[in-house]
Each structure stands twice: as structure tokens, then as C-alpha cells.
Amino acid sequence: MSPVTKVIVRVLVVEFYKQNAAFFGLILLVFFGFVRGEEHLAIGNFLASYPSALFFLYGLWLTYLVKILLFTGPAIFKLENQFLSNFSLMPLSVRLYSLLVTSWFLFLPATAYGVFLLYLAGTQGFWMSVISVIGAIAGFILIICILLYRKFSALPHEPAILQFLFATKYTRPATLYFAEHVLRNEPVLFFLTKAYSCLLIVGTALLYQTDEFDLRVFTTGILLAFSGNVALLNKYVIFYYHKLTLARNLPFSYGNIWLFHAIVSAVILIPESIFLLKYYPFPMNLFDVAGLVVFGSGIGMLIFSINLMKEANMEKMMVWMFWMIVVATFLILFSIHPLAIGLLALGVYSVVLKVRHYQFEFTE
């Protein structure tokens, strides 16, 4: 390994594995502790024999790739790594070699599992799977390499031309600040939350292909799906009241603040609302569907209110979340229409916001 490659590997690869030691420890525990050898083989054989099933694995690898990029991007621009700016002065061949080795080392855990699959697919003659896995490993490593190359080539204070053109023509609406913040800083949390809640909505809706429709059961599913946004709404409260501190020095009326938070929450809950409108069971009428959208939004605002009451402390909030779900389930079981429960939740939000907006203080 060349001295240049060694430095890049130390700064990016070693630090990446150090920082994620607990994560990899957990993966190893699951793979070599809970899952037995025969089960490994069964899963591997299943994946190797169905090339389309491999896309599930590639989805996991994509999540891992995002994890790598979330680490490497900021790491390159860390103050102590400023010396890395000299890397762009090296010959192209040296840079490409170093980055390819670095990318491969970063992707090593996925590559190791890929080799295991290649062995299983190769010995059984599943050549489509062999080609697919080799292509995927090479593709992922190449993507990491290209993105690292771009990061190393960009000067930290040089905005891209497109970014500059966009910024001069468009002023961000304040109601979209949080959506952009979460997509930039917490993409994994965002996508996992949305995957959980949307799959829950689809799963509950699909019950009625075989079962008799019951609005109460469906509403309970919606309750659990929208409650899944607890971590996102917690991030929002911290963002607005802590990271965007200046907002509380601005002369916004109570109505403005009410609407602002409601719009931001509605933006966060767009995927669930779309899935609800697309997959609602056939026996439901539009009034019930509208009621469920209000119900879901009300649950979102109720979670926001709990954040305000409990200083956005997740530990303290969980007890309240539990009681919120218990009370909502109780009301649902007694056939209170979701629209009424949703309006009640919005009423609670209105009162809590009035009392707590200027009283809330987040301390780290």
C-alpha cells in the first residue's frame, strides 16, 4: 500500500470502523450469536437461487452506503483533516488507486457477505446471481469511489454552479427548513420511519381483502403508523426551538405559530397521508377517509405537544406516548369517530401551544 493510500485509509477507514465499533459488534452478535449455521445457509441459498430476492440485500447495502457517506463527507472537511486538501494535487492515478482501495475497505463487510453468496451461487450453478452480486459489489465500490473523488476535488467554500443558480432564484420557505434539515442530516431515520408507517398502513389496509371491514381496527393501525413519527417530531421541536433560536425573537402571532407548526407537521406526514388515500379499504367512504387524515394529523400534533410539555426529552415523553396510545385506543374501541378524536387532539395541541410556546426551553 502506498504511503498516500495508508494516510487516507487511516483517516477514513480506521476512523469509520472505530466510530461504528458498537454497530459492527451488534451485527457480529446477530450473525454469529443468534443465527445458526444452517439458517445462514438457508438464507444464503434462498438469496442465491432467486436473483430478484437479491434486491432486498442490495437495499441493505444501499443503507450501509449511506452510512459510509454520512461519515466520510464531514470527516474530509474536519479541521484536523485540513491537510487532506493536498490530496487533490496528487497525480490522477495515485488518487484513483487510493480512493478505490479506501472504498473497497469501507465496503468490506458487505463484500465479505457477497463472497459467501458467490460461493453458494457458484457451486449450485446460479450464474445470474453470480453476475448480479459481482456487478452490485463493483457498482457500490465504484459509487463510493466517485463520491469520495468529488468530495476531495471540491473546495469547501466553493458552491456548485447549480446550487448558486438555485439559491439566487429561490428563497426557501421557512416551513420547508425542517424537511430539508432532516433529509440532509437524518436521512436514515426519515426513510426508516416512513417505511415503517407506510408499510403499516398498507398492511392494515390489506387485512380487508380477507377479513370483514372494521373501522376501529383500521383506525388503530393508523394510530400506530402516525405514532411512529415520534422521533421525527422530536427532532422538529429541537430544530425549531433550539437550532433556529432566532425564531422566538420574531413577532409571530399565536395563529401564525399554530399554522406554521401544523404545516411543517403536515409536510412530514405527507407520505402517510398519500398511502392512506391510495390504499384505504374499499368499504370506507370519503368522510371516513377524511376523518382518518385529520385523525393522523391530530396524533402528529399531539406528539408535538408532548414534546413541548416534556422538554423534548424522549425518556420523559415515552410514558406520555404510552398513555396517548392507550387513551386513543380506548376512544377508538368505543366507536368514537376518528374525525372527532383528531379534532380533540388538535384542540389539545392548541391549548398546549398557547401555554408552552414561550415557556419551553430545550437544554442539552
Place this chain on the structure above:
Amino acid sequence: MLSVENLVKRYGDKTILDVPALKMNPGIVHLKGINGSGKTTFSRIVAGLIPFQGDVLLNSQLSPVRNKVAYRKVVNYAEPEPKYPEFLTANDLIQFVGKAKGASEVSSNALIEKLGISRYMYDHVGTYSSGMLKRLSLCLAFLGNPQLILLDEPFNTLDTSAIATLKELIDMYHVNGTDFILVSHQDMHEYGIDVNGSFLVENQTIHSL
């Protein structure tokens, strides 16, 4: 200009500030104190950013507790170490705050030019140096028609030209009737600013010097 009645600020059991009564006359006031004395906490209270017990009255009329909107319309604040979401641009923030504070486009543009922000107006805030961030926070603090501007450690991280510009802005706004509270451990005379009164934050309270 500003009066304080029974102001108490606590974090848990720890009292940070306990000010039974305080009156600051109109003009440019200097609030001094050593690190950790509670200067920034006081300025954040006056800016309406954090909750507290008691009351603060601007010109014997407006309170951040009772006149939430009207008070915040005329009280502006610049933080000692400004931090903003890194993906926003100066333009985004100036538009957002300017609209809320009722600033005209002409006055906003004049401030942008004067503080030399135009050259990085459309860059992400995350790429700014501490001096650039400070200029932006000062620009935001002068937007609209403020009656009181709180500047917390206003000269930190500014270069000599920005210090001269800030002094000019303070003089200009003061002539037009805006009052200032300059929160700093530094001597304001070093920067050629004549203050009308000085206050010291010590032992969890504030008293006139």
C-alpha cells in the same frame, strides 16, 4: 428604556439571575460581567428567547410575556456566537427575519451592502467563517424598525473594517432613536463608543455602575 421587575432565572436548583428591580435609561447601555456571570442569559431573556419569572418592560409599555408580538416587533438581538441551520443561505435568513420584522427591501439591501454580505449572500451558512456569521447576525439584528437592539459580544471575531461599520450603524440608528444594550466584557471606549450607562452582572444580579 428598559425596566425589570422581580426577574428570576433558574436552571433546576441553580439560580442564574435574581434581579428584584432594574432600570436602564434610553441611549446606549453597556452590560459588563465576567464569563459565566449571566450576561447572555439576561440578553436572551430580554430578547424573548427563553422563559423566566417576573417581567421586563420596554419603554414602560411592552412586555415579552404580555405583548408577545408587539414586543418582538421592536426588540432585536444578535447572538454572541451565532449558529444557523447550515444549509440555509444569508438570503434565506434575511428574507425570513426581514419579512417578520417588517423590513423594507431597500433598507435590507442597504444593510447587506454596508456589512459586506452580498458577496456570500447565496452560499450555505455552513461554509461561513465565524466573522461572516457574525456579520450576518448583526445584519439580522438591524432589520426592521427596532426600538431596542441587544448586541451580545458585538465585536468578537470582526475585522477592523467590520468594527468601523458596526460603530457607524450603532451611531446612525441611535441618532434615529434606537436604544442599544451592548453586552460585552470589553471596554466600549476602546471602540470609540460613548455609552450612557454601564451595568455589571455579578453574584446572580445586575447593578448600575
